[in-house]
Amino acid sequence: MKITKVTATAVNVPFKAGIRWSWGVRYETTRLIVQIETDEGITGLGETMGRVGAAAIEYEARKIIGENPFDIERILGFLRPRPYFFGYAGYGLIAGIEMACWDIMGKALNKPVWALLGGRFREKVDISGYVFTRARNPETGEGGETTPEELLAYTKELVKKEGFRCIKLKVGASEPDVDIAAIAMFREAFGSKMQIRIDPNGTWSPQTALYICKKLEPYDLQYIEDPTWGIEGMARLRRDVDIPLATNMCVVDFDQVPVAFRLNAVDVILGDLHKWGGFTYSKKLANVCDTLLWGMCIHSGAELGISETAKLHLATCTHNLTYAIDTHYPHLADDILDGGMLKFDNGTMAAPDKPGLGVSLDMDKFARYAEANRKAGLREGYEKDPGRGADWCPKKFQW
Helix, strand or coil: CCEEEEEEEEEEEEEEEEEEECCEEEEEEEEEEEEEEECCCCEEEEEEEHHHCHHHHHHHHHHHCCCCCCCHHHHHHHHCCHHHHHHHHHHHHHHHHHHHHHHHHHHHHCCEHHHHCCCCCCCCEEEEEEECCECCCCCCCCCCCCCHHHHHHHHHHHHHHHCCCEEEEECCCCCHHHHHHHHHHHHHHHCCCCEEEEECCCCCCHHHHHHHHHHHHHHCCCEEECCCCHHHHHHHHHCCCCCCEEECCCCCCHHHHHHHHHHCCCCEEEECCCCCCCHHHHHHHHHHHHHHCCEEEECCCCCCHHHHHHHHHHHHCCCCCCCCEEECHHHECCCCECCCCCCCECCEECCCCCCECCCCECHHHHHHHHHHHHHHCCCCCCECCHHHCCCCCCCCCCC
């Protein structure tokens, strides 16, 4: 089997309401859909971050035309230099192509991807419900939660609907005392059985983070993700805080692993199929975490259904992926999958048993959201947040 053609198409899919975070507000997600065709008539699907750029994928993909999609290590060899120059976007490029190759392999062998990556370890994958303060959608009226009380009311509805037993609260878009009040309110409302984790995206200075984290110790948080900036800042905080610290910002490639381990900077790594470069590198990351006695979770970057399903395949076959995986999926207004949006089952999801990734495109929706991208361009979530005033500008430490 040989690769004959690679195409990448950007799509923009809206959120039900704009989600607010420490660096701005996000109204829709831009994702790249990768299609790899072969001389045996099998086409593989992949998905990755919009910032990668369709032109970049199609440029790099020229190197793998004529290659066998089963030769993953060889294909990775052709693409490996990209992250040196383009960081996250470089790894994302690799991930989109590699994901489509695994889809091809599964289809050719009539096996789901999880069966090729190690077999089933778990049938159901626990999902963490991701909640944000939100801008109001002027067309539908949805959203508009800015106070702790409003955010709690929305979260109760989400938990009741989807059955989540773990909540991830995005903080850092409000002043620290507001975030502390919200977390206290969440713990009181949901009780001890609900796992609660928070993520301020590194927006607190080490001094502010220390103040906040000490205030939060009574609320039994599962972990705090990136409370401050960088490995040194995290290590400084880790010495004085009893809550586990997680990251998807200060340990984002294998070169940073020994530094973080030596400084005892983190307890949990949030892997990401896109930011770590695909299934192969993610399985290697899982082995590293297992060796270093770090916990491992899966990060969410507002994926559509192809990548959401790929995350389920990874979680199904990775034994030490013991934390409920993150997802933005409930915030999406739509998807491009044939058969409609994915469903939650009492706070869990399951990887398909069908060959490959087990999903296909709804071509009408694919065309519609590709046209939306052509009109609006890249939408990554760094738009100005009118809820924080006309003069607001993001900076490394907001507080």
